Amino acid sequence: MADKALVGEGLTKVFGGFAAVKDVNLSVRRGSIHALIGPNGAGKTTCFNLLTKTLTPTRGRILLDGEDISRMRTSEVARRGLVRSFQISAIFPHLTVLENVRVALQSSFGTGYHFWRSLRAVAPLNRRAEELLEQVGIQDNRDSPAAALSYGKKRALEIATTLALEPRVMLLDEPTAGMGHEDIEPITDLIKRVAVGRTVLLVEHNLSVVSTLCDRITVLQHGEVLAEGSYKDVSNDPRVVEAYMGGIDE
Ligand SMILES: Nc1ncnc2c1ncn2[C@@H]1O[C@H](COP(=O)(O)OP(=O)(O)OP(=O)(O)O)[C@@H](O)[C@H]1O
Numbered sequence: 140m141a142d143k144a145l146v147g148e149g150l151t152k153v154f155g156g157f158a159a160v161k162d163v164n165l166s167v168r169r170g171s172i173h174a175l176i177g178p179n180g181a182g183k184t185t186c187f188n189l190l191t192k193t194l195t196p197t198r199g200r201i202l203l204d205g206e207d208i209s210r211m212r213t214s215e216v217a218r219r220g221l222v223r224s225f226q227i228s229a230i231f232p233h234l235t236v237l238e239n240v241r242v243a244l245q246s247s248f249g250t251g252y253h254f255w256r257s258l259r260a261v262a263p264l265n266r267r268a269e270e271l272l273e274q275v276g277i278q279d280n281r282d283s284p285a286a287a288l289s290y291g292k293k294r295a296l297e298i299a300t301t302l303a304l305e306p307r308v309m310l311l312d313e314p315t316a317g318m319g320h321e322d323i324e325p326i327t328d329l330i331k332r333v334a335v336g337r338t339v340l341l342v343e344h345n346l347s348v349v350s351t352l353c354d355r356i357t358v359l360q361h362g363e364v365l366a367e368g369s370y371k372d373v374s375n376d377p378r379v380v381e382a383y384m385g386g387i388d389e
Pocket residue numbers: 154157158159177178179180181182183184185186
């Protein structure tokens with residue numbers, strides 16, 4: 140159990156009689172970057188939403204560091220170090236980049252969204268916010284309104300606000316979705332950097348990103364696990380090739 144940061148056991152989610160996820164077993168090794176992939180409608184988002192506690196499983200269990208978190212609220216699991224990017228700290232477009240990270244830090248320090256608290260009380264958080272901006276490479280934009288950032292830099296800001304919650308396990312939902320070619324490489328490098336010393340699970344459509352970033356891949360099809368292994372293993376698996384035929388995105 141010690142090497143498994145996050146485990147899904149027999150995860151099933153039924154929507155009005157339709158099983159979007161069926162008896163999925165999934166283990167995310169500590170320190171790894173693990174991807175959930177599969178053709179459209181395979182159940183990736185549903186599975187991800189179960190693991191991130193956005194949805195409650197119809198059946199099955201989720202274990203974080205061996206502890207059953209199946210019935211816990213997202214805020215409880217976030218306190219235990221399982222954080223979905225953007226789950227708590229959505230970007231506030233009219234706040235500056237620095238203020239956005241500070242708000243995320245306030246929520247992790249339990250001071251919440253009490254904007255009326257004196258500026259003096261939040262000032263010590265500025266240094267940490269600046270460090271986080273540096274870590275994701277957008278320190279030069281600290282005083283810009285978040286709305287003015289390029290798409291790629293917005294994603295970097297979202298990662299900074301996630302890091303503010305000190306995640307041990309980070310869950311990223313399609314981190315490169317909607318990105319132009321020029322933004323994909325920097326965000327891939329950034330995820331690699333912030334993954335050091337952490338565990339990362341992501342849903343990602345871009346298979347070239349998956350191949351460069353991920354240690355382990357789970358392929359879903361029709362709500363079930365079709366294959367699991369390294370990118371090389373799964374991409375050479377004839378069942379995976381067949382599942383993707385006609386439905387591949389990249
Ligand atoms: N809330 C819901 N109610 C009913 N059916 C749902 C619901 N959410 C998902 N589904 C169905 O479950 C199946 C799996 O959907 P899901 O979004 O998890 O797949 P996906 O692999 O993420 O797909 P995509 O790559 O297209 O985003 C689909 O057939 C979808 O229509």
